[in-house]
Amino acid sequence: MPQNRLANETSPYLQQHADNPVDWYPWGEEALNRARAEDKPILLSIGYSACHWCHVMAHESFEDPATAQVMNELFVNIKVDREERPDLDRIYQTAHALLSQRSGGWPLTVFLTPDDHTPFFAGTYFPREARYGLPGFVELLHRIDALYRTRRTDIATQNASLRDALGRIEARAAMSDDRLDASALDQARGELARAYDRTYGGIGGAPKFPHAPTINRLLRHWSATARDGRADDKALEMAIFTLERMAEGGLYDHLGGGFARYSVDEKWMIPHFEKMLYDNGPLLALYAEAHAATGDPALARVATETADWVMRDMQSPEGGYYSALDADSEGVEGKFYVWTREEVHQVVGADDYPLFAARYGLDRPANFEGQWHLYGAAEPAALAAGAGLTEDALRERLDRARARLLERRETRVHPGLDDKVLTAWNALMIRGMAVAARHLGRADWADSAQRALDFIRTQLWRDGRLLATYKDGRAHLPAYLDDHAFLLDAVLELLALRWRSADLDFAVQLADVLLEHFEDEAHGGFYFTADDHEQLLQRPKPTADESLPSGNGVAAYALARLGHLLAEPHYLDAAQRALQAAAGVIGQSPSAHCTLLDALEEELDPPTLLLLRGPLAELAPWQQAAAGYAPTRLTLAIPSEERGLPAALADKPAPARGVYAYLCRGTHCEAPITDPAELHKALG
Template identity: 60%
Template sequence: MTDVKTNHLAGETSPYLLQHADNPVDWHPWGEEALALARNQDKPILLSIGYSACHWCHVMAHESFEDPGVAQVMNELFVNIKVDREERPDLDKIYQVAHSLLTQRNGGWPLTMFLTPEECIPFFGGTYFPKQPRFGLPGFTELLQRVADFYRERKDAIATQNQDLMRAMQAIAAPQRVESAELSLLPLDVARRQLEEQYDAARGGFGQAPKFPHPGSLERLLRHWDRSRRQGNPDTRALEMLTHTLERMALGGINDQIGGGFCRYSTDDDWMIPHFEKMLYDNGPLLALYSQLHAATGEPLFARTAHSTAEWVMREMQSPEGGYYSSLDADSEGEEGRFYVWTPDEAQAALSAEEYAAFAPRYGLERAANFEGRWYPHVFARIDTIAADLNIDTAEVERRLDSARDKLFTLREQRVRPGRDDKILTAWNALMIRGMAIAARQLQRPDYADSAEQALEFIRNTLWQDGRLLATCKDGRAHLNAYLDDHVYLIDAILELLQVRWNSADMQFALELTEVVLRHFQADDGGFYFTADDHEALIQRPKPVHDDSQPAGNGVAAHVLVRLGHLLAEPRYLDAAEATLRALWLPMEQNAFACTRLIDALEEFLDPGEAVILRGETEAVQDWQMDCAAACAPRRLCLAIPNDAADLPEALAEKIPREGTIAYICTGTRCSPPISRREELREALA
């Protein structure tokens, strides 16, 4: 038996990079060794960026990177660098922007960019390239030869193009500051109008297929409705857009009807057939939204969806050490979606006749196959319709469906599972900690808070080293400097978890993270860079403004700084938040719908929400906190601090305990007289 020859990726922590470690391509991880090799040999760099759960990344790998002939051309003409976009979002952000500027098209994964060896500036690029010419694209081997020839023969033209590209990228990295900007709440109404313009009234969501969840846009509608309700003029249309979208998603195939958890996006307008990968960063915000919307509406579907999502996370995505894993692949046994699909015969064999009679119409097994000759569960029929057709009551239909799903889940567990990317990313863990904390509070599920605490403890013990945060960990090996998102998402998550259970050490951790953000990420002209001041120098230092699949770091930074500034009476935090809002006012004016987290921060800066501080004996103060948690109040921060809590920040320590339980309600810099009766607190909160 011969040893498999590995390239330079064999020592990496990324499962995606390790998938390529035995390619015949002489892959290098990004680093000085590979960059120096390119400079010394005057070879252009072929930069390939992808991630473990990416279907087309797997396709390109099987077609080209595993082919010895293609690999030989790559090795002769280029220094080949493979990057996991989840571990190195700094590189991905930069080269996705460059791709868009060079090609005038949206990017994606796999991202394939060709860089000059001296400056690492891209001069050509694309996404997926087939091995043989098709889809209107050249064959990859032919493309490689043409790019290498162009690099050797047209260096002057490349140099000129690089200058133009760098000017454009610098302009994007540093949005124009409007010195005379007067902050106002106008972007709230602009975002609300823009979201309705993009809203799909028939099917929910925004735009056309492929349809993504866009949790930031949905949370903006929730906050807009909550604000209008408090002002006595509820925006029922905003609530309708939100509830309709989350209902259609919950009943659609984008939500795994058998095992819980949301897939990345829907390939059709009806949310029926997803791209089957499941990402941690989608499910955390969606868990929070479904929990909040259940609190707002009382709709059981939203609670059931939140529960199935949280249970999937704890069952399949939480490591024994506490941290949450990153993603599940779309593919198993070489086929996309194979793990998740059925035939009517399989379902019939597994279920009783009564169960199948309810399950088949509910999930479309009586209809034509909806996914490559097989059936993927998507809700087609209403419960009351099935009950009428079968002449039974709706409770019996629900019982049969629950039993059928349990049986099919057990059967599905015996199949070959999709691959799991088991690295633990700080930013994505923070999004899930936040989701679990909100779900624990709104759904009264202490076990969700336990899960969130375990993940936070893992981060503090493993990824927080010598006063600095690290971005990723696998098999106990933590490395890579953390980014802005890692820090501010984690602060946001801690603030939500503190609203479930007070922990002075958690608050101290949040404040230490905040100081790191202010010291190492803050820009002189306002706002925050994506990378720290001691990070590796790259061709661009982005200042993220617009939300994409995850919220923009500047929006979350401004939001947590506003909340902490008001809560702790800390002017430095409020000043930094204001400087961020002023620096990024122009993007908020121009593209309000794409800056939802910045707008959340703007709203709370100009019109602060409530901070409720409860003091008392542990059991009593937690009972009072349930009154805060019962309602959907996204602009409220409620902390139940036991009398014996130590090491409190000064502003919280000043909220002194008294006999019995007491509540302090503050709005911005104003606090009401202390409240000592629970009924009076309920009235104040209402």
């Protein structure tokens, strides 16, 4: 079968549709011009490679010649990967919500007028034949065509209202006169407590997502109150219990490490099996930080297994991190991950099977379509006591069984790998690896993060501008707010782990691009697309945390930290303007803006800068003295061999012998400390 126009795209999702009989176009001038010239509505289909229902709709409709014939006759058909084009996805998901008054998702199916690309009908998955209360897809196609041909005036009126509504959303993102103070931090804490699931952890009910910004906010809230001598131990309990329950549930891969996208149930037992890089980067950082805060070895174990999985399965030979693993293998969701009792018994052996079965739920009823998906069914301490074993002995036997099962699982047909490299998602994992390496002392994780950053600088940084995606030697698409903000934050975390002057230079370049091309200079805050980006139906300025942290929140947080580090007021001012611009929406729903609240916390109480200067070989004991969970402290160890530092760093020189530790809060720096024990005491 001849391939359509998607065959030459970098997106694995688009390539999956290259053999469809549908005359697919990628988003671009060729398709838009044809729709305008032929006066045909645009059928815009947005999805991603690891999306189960995207596969279902593709198999039912897009691979069907009869359905494709109707699509080709009546519409210009455009297929978009929401991971490569989050700008389009963000706009048309918002439009879907306005048109349908319900939340969206993927696949997103939108019908646009050909002249101005305004959506006049939107939905998500449609079956080939009518069911689930939904019309059949071919029936829908004919109805949409008739609507477009006979009701142009009504469509024009609705489109004008929709564009007006999108404009009002933009206007709400303008600078607010609301006062910024610490009350929003306490309000968010209260909102999260009210939505907290006291039985199983997490926020809200099923489906339940591992929402890293909210857990991070609870950890930071506890830390801030502890510094003030009024430790909010309940906030710590909510964060840690959620992390524990997620790791014990089937959301976590107990054999290979890493977390699935979400749990379909409130107990975290059965996941939607896709694994996304953007979830695992922030979760890796969280588990390492939670271990640093509590000393719990179980949290360190989860971080270790997750980081090792990323390096084993998700890092390319070139250095970049891949995007996702599919939920399906051999066309069946979860098939790669589930077991029969007989196969587990055969693999782990008769001696270890009873303990393994009790630990991971095989001694209980099947939990996934007649088979077993592993989850923490029994606590190791109780299981060890019942078996007359020490916990170490039990762990050794379970680890041996897990290794055997992982080896067996590797012989199965693997889920599809989305091997494109996305700048924003790589930044989240670079940061996760750097944070975990710093807290858990793993040089190989630091190397992994450094390789990924070097890959991005080599392949996706061109002529002073960042690109969004890379695959098979081709980098393209202008980068978005998230790419720049997340990468700036990641570079700062990597600098806190290993100093490289070139990385600081790169951070400054990224910050300058953010200010020059993304900032709303009139009202503050940052647009999702650059000022020279393709003109679309809307230019959003997103503030809330969604499946990814808020780009405005991360930008404000990272720019402020860079401003304090370099004593550069223009970075600090941009961060403050972004916070003021978002003050109104923060006030309406503080807990929906946890990343912005992290930036607000450091705006109200500037972070501590700890600068270590001395010979490279002598810095390690000082870094160890500064170890621990301190989310509002930025520690940098700069070898005395470094030359050409910015003025704010050069004025804190290394001594002739030994090491100096400069402890700065805001604009005030104390006299240099010359003994690691004295530093440890000064840090409390």
